[in-house]
Amino acid sequence: MSKFEQGMYQGAANYQALTPLSLLERARDVYADQIAVIDGERRFTWKQYTERCFQLARALIHAGVKKEDTVSFFVTNRPAMLEAQFGVPLSGGVINTLNIRLDVNTVAYILQHSESKIIVVEDQFIELIREAVKLSEREIQIIQVLDDAAKADLRAAEIDYETFIAQAPELIEVHFPENEMNAIALSYTSGTTGKPKGVIYHHRGAYLNALGTVIYTGFNQVARPVYLWTLPVFHCNGWCHVWALTAVGGTHVCLRKVVAEDIYTLIQEHGVTHFSGAPAVLATLAENKPEHWQQPDREITVCCAGAPPPFSVLKQTEKLGFKVLHVYGMTEQHSVNTVCEHQPDWKTLSEDERLHKMCRQGVITTVGGRLKVADHQTGEPVPKDGMTMGEIMFQGNLGMKGYLKNPEATTEAFASDWYHSGDLAVWHADGYIEIKDRLKDIIISGGENISSIEVEEALLTHPAVHEVAVVAVPDEKWGEVPCAIVQLHPEYIQTTREELFAHSKKILAGYKTPKHIFFEDVERTSTGKLQKFKLRQHVIELLSGN
Numbered sequence: 305m306s307k308f309e310q311g312m313y314q315g316a317a318n319y320q321a322l323t324p325l326s327l328l329e330r331a332r333d334v335y336a337d338q339i340a341v342i343d344g345e346r347r348f349t350w351k352q353y354t355e356r357c358f359q360l361a362r363a364l365i366h367a368g369v370k371k372e373d374t375v376s377f378f379v380t381n382r383p384a385m386l387e388a389q390f391g392v393p394l395s396g397g398v399i400n401t402l403n404i405r406l407d408v409n410t411v412a413y414i415l416q417h418s419e420s421k422i423i424v425v426e427d428q429f430i431e432l433i434r435e436a437v438k439l440s441e442r443e444i445q446i447i448q449v450l451d452d453a454a455k456a457d458l459r460a461a462e463i464d465y466e467t468f469i470a471q472a473p474e475l476i477e478v479h480f481p482e483n484e485m486n487a488i489a490l491s492y493t494s495g496t497t498g499k500p501k502g503v504i505y506h507h508r509g510a511y512l513n514a515l516g517t518v519i520y521t522g523f524n525q526v527a528r529p530v531y532l533w534t535l536p537v538f539h540c541n542g543w544c545h546v547w548a549l550t551a552v553g554g555t556h557v558c559l560r561k562v563v564a565e566d567i568y569t570l571i572q573e574h575g576v577t578h579f580s581g582a583p584a585v586l587a588t589l590a591e592n593k594p595e596h597w598q599q600p601d602r603e604i605t606v607c608c609a610g611a612p613p614p615f616s617v618l619k620q621t622e623k624l625g626f627k628v629l630h631v632y633g634m635t636e637q638h639s640v641n642t643v644c645e646h647q648p649d650w651k652t653l654s655e656d657e658r659l660h661k662m663c664r665q666g667v668i669t670t671v672g673g674r675l676k677v678a679d680h681q682t683g684e685p686v687p688k689d690g691m692t693m694g695e696i697m698f699q700g701n702l703g704m705k706g707y708l709k710n711p712e713a714t715t716e717a718f719a720s721d722w723y724h725s726g727d728l729a730v731w732h733a734d735g736y737i738e739i740k741d742r743l744k745d746i747i748i749s750g751g752e753n754i755s756s757i758e759v760e761e762a763l764l765t766h767p768a769v770h771e772v773a774v775v776a777v778p779d780e781k782w783g784e785v786p787c788a789i790v791q792l793h794p795e796y797i798q799t800t801r802e803e804l805f806a807h808s809k810k811i812l813a814g815y816k817t818p819k820h821i822f823f824e825d826v827e828r829t830s831t832g833k834l835q836k837f838k839l840r841q842h843v844i845e846l847l848s849g850n
Contacts, residue, residue, distance in 0.1 A: 321484035323507035324514050324547035328354055328390050335553030338528075342574060343383050343558040350553060353387070356469060360391025361479075363472035367445065369421060371396040371479070372487055376415060376423040376444075378402045378433055380560040381533040384424060384449045384465050389537075389546040393488045393507075396479040397421075400490040401538040405752070405813050408432050410500065412439035414492050417709065418502060420444055424465060427451060434459075484508040487705060489541050491635050494753035502708030503635045505541070509702045513638040514547035516671035520631070520643045521548070522605055526577050529554035532570055534562055535580040539751070540639035543580060543607075564592035571604065578605045582751030583613035586628070587781045590620035599625030607631050609640065610751040610783050612663035615656065617780070632665035632739070634725060636717065638702045642666045642675065642737065664738040665696075665729065673700015676722070677731040680743065683720050688731040693740050696729050697722040747776040749785050754816050756836070759786050762811040763818070766804060768796030771826040774818060775840040777847060785819040787843050791826045822846055 320326075331340070332354035340353035348356065369375060375397040379385045385401070392399035400418050402411060404426075415423065415436055424447045425433040437444045449465045450456050456464060481488075489505040523529045531549050533556060535542060549556060557574050559566065562585055570576060579585075586608060606626045613621070613628070621628055633640040644666030650658045668675040676685045677694040686694035703723045706714035717724055726743045747754040756774040763772045771791040776784040792799055801821045808817040822843060826834070 321481050321486075321507060322511040323393075323481050323484060323488070324511045324544075324550070325390060325393055325480055325507070326511075327514070327547060327550045328357060331550045331553050338553055339555050340553075341383050341386060341556045341558065346383070348383065353383075356383070357387050357390040357394065358478060359469040359472045360387050361394035361472075362474070362476040363469045364392065364395035364397055364422065365476050365478070366471075366473055367422060367468075369395045369397045373397045373422075374400050374418040374420045374490060376400040376402055376418065376420040377538070378404060378411070378423060378425040378429055379449055379537075380404060380426055381537050381558050382426070382449060382560065383558065385537045386546055386556055386558075388424065389541060390550075394478040394480075398487045398490050398504075399541070400492075401541060402492070403494075403536070403538050403752075404429060405815060407813050408436050408439065411436040414500060414502075415440040415444060416442060417499075418490055418492075422447060424449060427457070430457060481507045484511070485705065490708060491540055493635055494755065501710055501713060504705040504708055505638055506705050509638040509704070510541070510544060510547060512671040512701050513544040513640070513669075514551060516669045517544050517548035517640065518551050519670045520629070520640070520645075521545075521578055521607060523548060523552045523554060523578065526602075529578055530557060530574055530576045531555065532557045532567065532574075532576045532579040533559045534567060534585050540633075540635055543609075543633075543639040545580065562588065564588050565594070568592075568594050568597060571600075576604060577602070578607070580607040580609070582610040583608060583617060583783045584610075584750040584781050586613050586621045586626075587617050589624065589626075590617055593620075593624060597624065599623075603627040605629060607640075609633065610748050613783070614780055615659045615663075618659050618662065619655070628662065630662055630664065630666065632737075636704045636723060636725075637698060638704070641669060641672045641698060641702055643669050644736065647734075661736070664732070664736045666736050668698075671700075672702060673698060675699075675737070677729050677737055678722075680724075683722065686731055688733050688735065690730050690732045690738070693728045693730055695743060696725040696727045696737060696739070698725065699723070747774075747784055747786050749776075749779070749815055750782040752815050754786055756786065759788065759808070759812065759816060759818060762808050762816075763788055763790065763804060765811065766799075766807045768792050768799040769804070773826050773834050773836065773839050775836050775843060777820065777840065777843055779819070786816065787820040787822070787847075788818040789822050789824060789826055789839060789843065792823060820847065 331350045335350040340350040341348040375392045377388050422445045426449045446462045447468050485506045487504050488507045488510050491503045492500040518524050604626050607629050609631050630644040631640045632642045642665050644664050676697050678685050680695045686692040729737045729739045759774040760772045763769050770793045773789045774786050777787040779785040
């Protein structure tokens with residue numbers, strides 16, 4: 305035995321499981337009377353917010369939630385959604401936040417696959433959830449978050465959220481993880497290769513990424529960070545931002561829907577210092593700047609993820625007084641894993657050169673571990689020449705536990721002890737990465753992943769469609785959008801684009817429907833395969849009129 309091991313101690317005095325739950329009680333004690341949450345006219349201090357989180361935990365335990373039971377939330381950016389990030393894991397349960405834009409069949413699948421025990425739903429979505437629960441064929445308790453309790457539509461066995469947490473017995477003890485690799489959250493991918501996959505987060509990764517978020521956002525560089533929730537909390541548990549803001553006792557400003565007028569109003573009313581979102585959010589703000597807008601005394605930091613924002617949008621955004629920080633990550637890595645850190649010498653570059661550097665995906669975050677851009681087959685790193693493409697791979701503490709009930713996909717994702725992102729990038733001499741393409745034909749529109757296969761399958765259900773191929777094309781507002789090349793059956797050549805647009809909207813969520821449709825033959829190789837990179841270039845030329 306080593307001299308550094310002999311007679312040493314390891315126990316509660318010097319070792320505890322890492323978990324973001326440990327941040328909550330500290331925030332209550334240190335920032336007790338400071339405002340934690342702003343939601344319209346409602347205000348909760350850190351003391352009140354903490355108590356509501358504990359009330360939720362106790363109520364869930366009282367309702368029968370046991371260790372690693374799934375508790376789902378179908379709620380916009382409201383206090384209940386923020387409380388869920390602590391309340392559910394404190395009950396011992398695993399939080400599953402659902403994308404509110406999903407269709408009823410996908411929601412039903414997730415409820416069934418996750419074995420959800422309870423679902424908390426905002427009242428505006430209640431009919432969809434009732435139908436989804438029915439389709440899931442599971443006994444799931446429904447709890448409603450109400451706007452107006454006097455007009456509540458509550459059926460038997462349903463209860464409103466405020467009543468649910470208020471009746472929680474005070475003597476119930478909450479749970480902290482025994483093992484930092486215990487599950488804390490379950491997030492579903494967008495089903496880019498078929499059914500959505502359930503990504504399991506662990507307490508260790510959630511804690512570390514929360515602290516990493518404090519560093520890359522600069523939450524700790526302002527006296528009182530005020531975070532506006534333009535980013536949906538259902539996205540990767542709000543990119544771990546709920547937990548991160550708790551570490552510094554900042555203020556959450558709730559926003560249920562991205563509306564430019566509301567964003568500008570809330571920024572000025574509450575002194576917002578940070579917000580996040582896809583390039584579409586920046587485009588919306590640039591297009592709808594109010595006449596009275598004046599640049600703030602201190603730049604507002606905007607974390608932007610997804611397809612790089614167009615230069616025109618970046619220029620307009622900077623003139624608004626916003627500092628854009630491009631970040632990159634994925635559900636399987638507890639959200640953000642790289643950040644495009646600005647370098648001092650970029651100020652000496654021309655505007656276009658500087659903006660191009662800002663649009664890269666950047667370098668690994670402080671807590672991100674290791675990154676490489678490597679040959680997909682051999683795993684050998686590619687040269688840092690800014691030209692050779694390889695797959696982005698990660699190693700470290702932010703990797704998911706795995707995919708729920710899918711060991712084959714888990715093994716494939718972690719082949720050779722690296723997480724394989726599926727994204728193709730080049731590696732620049734300064735160590736910054738820049739995504740160029742995708743191994744799989746994922747379309748990222750407004751921060752949402754869209755499966756080209758899913759869109760193709762929807763269009764193929766129309767009797768007029770003989771063949772179809774869907775690819776991503778650039779879009780000023782959304783980053784990229786689906787574009788379909790459709791080959792019609794000869795007897796249906798009178799079919800219009802409008803008919804196909806309407807048909808797809810009946811089947812797909814609105815953001816998944818194709819935004820452009822071209823009628824022509826779908827060409828395949830001699831082996832029957834589609835060469836989507838060629839199709840993508842072809843339709844881009846069609847859109848540009850060349």
